[in-house]
Amino acid sequence: MKEASRLRGLYAITDSTLLADGRLLPYVEAALKGGARLLQYRDKTGDEARRLREADALQELCARHGAQLIINDDAELAARLGVGLHLGQEDGSLAAARALLGRQAIIGATCHAQLPLAEQAAREGASYVAFGRFFQSHTKPGAPAANQDLLREARARIGLPIVAIGGITLETAPSLIAAGVHMIAVIHALFAADSAAEVERRAQAFSQQFNTP
Numbered sequence: 001m002k003e004a005s006r007l008r009g010l011y012a013i014t015d016s017t018l019l020a021d022g023r024l025l026p027y028v029e030a031a032l033k034g035g036a037r038l039l040q041y042r043d044k045t046g047d048e049a050r051r052l053r054e055a056d057a058l059q060e061l062c063a064r065h066g067a068q069l070i071i072n073d074d075a076e077l078a079a080r081l082g083v084g085l086h087l088g089q090e091d092g093s094l095a096a097a098r099a100l101l102g103r104q105a106i107i108g109a110t111c112h113a114q115l116p117l118a119e120q121a122a123r124e125g126a127s128y129v130a131f132g133r134f135f136q137s138h139t140k141p142g143a144p145a146a147n148q149d150l151l152r153e154a155r156a157r158i159g160l161p162i163v164a165i166g167g168i169t170l171e172t173a174p175s176l177i178a179a180g181v182h183m184i185a186v187i188h189a190l191f192a193a194d195s196a197a198e199v200e201r202r203a204q205a206f207s208q209q210f211n212t213p
């Protein structure tokens with residue numbers, strides 16, 4: 001599949017609190033059934049055995065639903081599983097990760113609201129650049145704020161798919177999609193739900209927003 005079509009649509013990101021107590025796999029499967037194209041495993045526990053077990057199970061789910069698994073922060077785990085990686089500004093060298101994971105791997109970079117960071121990420125081999133946070137975020141309230149005005153310039157200057165993140169909901173996603181982002185990355189508005197069926201409904205609703213002209 002071509003990179004451009006893989007990197008468009010809903011980008012679901014896991015959260016170890018929201019997806020505790022046996023919810024991880026059924027809720028993620030619901031998001032994938034609802035159309036999520038990328039799934040990021042974001043786990044800050046440092047429990048290596050658990051991380052490997054969960055990432056392995058998520059890889060199997062993604063394969064079954066034609067989605068791509070991305071590991072947050074941990075290049076070694078991504079290399080071990082042969083999947084993608086997302087790196088923030090404090091998470092190590094993007095160029096080294098590209099060398100480790102190879103040319104085909106999807107590697108994303110956090111760029112906050114700074115175009116120079118996105119230009120640098122592009123030079124160092126990123127597959128996509130992520131800007132945010134665009135709205136108040138339950139998950140990461142202290143993330144630096146971004147303004148949608150930067151998206152027009154990003155589209156003109158950065159020849160890579162653009163991911164928007166931070167407080168995105170079914171109500172706020174359309175303005176970002178209209179501004180030309182290729183993917184919307186969502187945690188709370190997708191996974192803070194009472195049932196897997198509700199997660200699937202939300203994922204479908206997010207995904208459908210990419211189909212309307």
Ligand SMILES: Cc1ncc(COP(=O)(O)OP(=O)(O)O)c(N)n1
Nearest residue numbers: 072086087088089110130163165185
């Ligand atoms: C798609 C996407 N964009 C941004 C981030 C944030 O990454 P980072 O700044 O490294 O923060 P943590 O997620 O590690 O807390 C992301 N994970 N995914």
Ligand SMILES: Cc1nc(C(=O)O)sc1CCOP(=O)(O)O
Nearest residue numbers: 132133137139143166167187188
């Ligand atoms: C992990 C993360 N990074 C951000 C950034 O701005 O870089 S915002 C964020 C949290 C995204 O979760 P929610 O959809 O619940 O706001």
Ligand SMILES: [Mg+2]
Nearest residue numbers: 073087088091
């Ligand atoms: Mg990080």
